Amino acid sequence: MAVEKLYESDNYIIVNKPYDMYINSDDENEKNTVTFHIAQHDSHLSTSSHPLHFVQRLDYATSGVLCIAKNKSAAARAGKLFEGRHTNKYYLAVLRGHVSFELGDVNYDVGVDPLTAHSSHRMLAVTKKSSRNDQSRAAQTRVLVLETGYYGSDPATVVLLKPITGRRHQLRVHCQSIGHTILGDYTYSDKRDSAPHRMFLHAVRLVLPLPAEPLDIQTSEPFFVDKRFQTQWRSEDIFNKYRTKEALRATCDVIDRPYVIGVKYQSYSAND
Template identity: 70%
Template sequence: MAVEKLYESDNFLVVNKPCDMYINSEDKNEKNTVTYHIAKPDSHLSSSMFPLHFVQRLDYATSGVLCIAKNKLFAARAGKLFEKRVTNKFYLAVVRGHVAFEVADIEFKVGVDPSTADSSHQMLALTSSEALAKCTQSRHAHTRALRLETGYYEDNPVTVLLLKPITGRRHQLRVHCRAVGHTILGDYTYSGKADSTPHRMFLHATRLVLPVHEEPLDIQTNEPFFTDPKFSTKWKSAKVYYKFRSKDDFKAVCEILNRSYVIGVQYKMFKM
């Protein structure tokens, strides 16, 4: 499976990571990695002759924009921007069910699920005081969501959401979606291994805005789901709330989530 290069300079390489692919691996024989396709298999190691520095991470099942620094200087500069939360990341997701809200802020803390601490290390959104007492390493997490379109996938109700993570916790978008009752379509792990029919998990990092002073980046992929016959042939639209399938339309809806509030929309806050 090819890894598309979206942008390259002396300081950065930005790629469109396919779904169901690792970023890197300690196994020298593992070929299903981003590093194998774009560089040397050991390029994620500091001992490499041509090391790459991953300034962000994407889950194995998540596709989309992945930024890599080519040197330590710009890795550090990009890393500081992520730490200060001045970057903007936008994801397209298809979730199970028809979402009632138009815009939502989801601010449940996220921590390690104690029941999986010795196995899969799944994360848990803390929606009750009982969960908070049991969970370990919990941290504040904040996701903004915008309803784009409702429809049906194989006659089952689903919703297309635009997601903007304000914080960057492990599996944050997946556990936040599950916490509000709308698991991401094809998320085998966070559906309790029940959602196994779709050919992939429908979460895609569509746009990354990284305001590095010397080299500001605003990288966007094409819309990934409706151009895929494996999805589009099983999809039936019910209602379009916002146009989003072209790059210009997608940038326009991103601006809605960049605002602190939106007048005249159905808003919901999820917080314990």
Template identity: 65%
Template sequence: MDKMAVEILFENDDFIIVNKPYDMYINSDNENEKNTVTCHIASHDSHLSTSTSPLYFVHRLDYSTSGILCIAKNKTAAGRAGKLFEKRLTSKYYLAIVRGHILNFELADIHYAVGMDPSPQSAHKMTTVTSSASLSNEPRAAHTRLLVLETGTYCGDPVTVVLLKPITGRRHQLRVHCSAIGHTILGDYTYTNKVDSTPHRMFLHATRLILPFEQDALDIQSPEPFFSDPELSGKWKPGKKCYKYSTPADFTAVCDVIDRSYTVGVKCKEFCFKQ
């Protein structure tokens, strides 16, 4: 995918669903900022209610995160979708490559609460509550499921491809949960204290979104983005593959695995902190 292209995956009278590139803003109040989703698919001011053709963002993706973004074309559609997100009825699935080999479990439930990082130098960062010493400002319960898909190396360093399913929707939840279990997302400059700066991108991609409307439910997938990127392919060496995930059918199958509460033969682990 062209880094600057915003691919439309689905469109009807109520919604436009796009494949957002990495390192792109969703919108901006700065009229000179052109690196936004809104500038590519509509007018610069389309995120404002004063626009002649306003768009409504029912969920968001970080600047560094690529993948599926659902945008409503009218208030009624935005309200319908918003209720699904509020009630946690949507299903979101992300592909990520994380640092290190995950060998001691295959499926994990991460239950660390997420809140604002209280450090004065950490504006806009989030943190997890993993001990009484790490209590953050106004932490909120958070839950992520993680399934190991494949191990390998990136530039000779051990990495693991994982499927992530956020059960809750906290700011930076997937990034801080991966960091909290000792496996930061490859290329996550922010949550490695500005250390992981070599990769050309952060390897987190929103790959599938299910909106279970009573009529005309939407189930949208985007293509697997990492291994078709020549910036990665020359630096990647595969190791052990646990699941196939490159085709839409394969990806749907691994989503079915992570959706199950228990699978015979799959080694599970729970990460949680109880005061």
């Protein structure tokens, strides 16, 4: 599966990562990695002759915009923006079930699932104040409903997700915590959702306000160009347009607003 370069300069490479692909690997024989397709297999190592610096991560099953720095100073500049929450990240996702609100904020801490603490494979949203511990960290995700419909015979909802924080598996566990796992998420559906050919989570846009090189990178809508998804989808209601780049940008403006008049809103917090 090819890796599409969306942008390249002396400082950064930004790619559209395919789903079910690693970012890098210590195994020099592993070819299913972003680095294998765009650079040398050992590019993620400091000992490489042309090292790359990954200033963000995407899960193996997640597709979309991935920013990679070509040098340490560029990595530091981008890293400060990510750490200071000065970036804007937008994800498209298809959720199981029909979401009852139109706009929502999920404010559940995220920490390691105690049942898998030995491997740190799974994370857990802390939905009760009494369950908080020193290892869980504050996390916030904004959810905007785009379209409802049916995947096969099952109700489903297309949403735009905006993570305010950047915890491991944050979007996946926050969606699970409100009762709507991401379509095809084998891990957070307790290994039940295995029929879809992929997990439907895609990083569709990244805004990185670098002073000398401001970046606003966006991919095309990834799901409806996939015939395997398209043949399974039956639309019901469209709340916000998103299938063209222009429409998606306008919808990003909606999710960026602190309050949207006339929209059914829901807040989720351990304090509720």
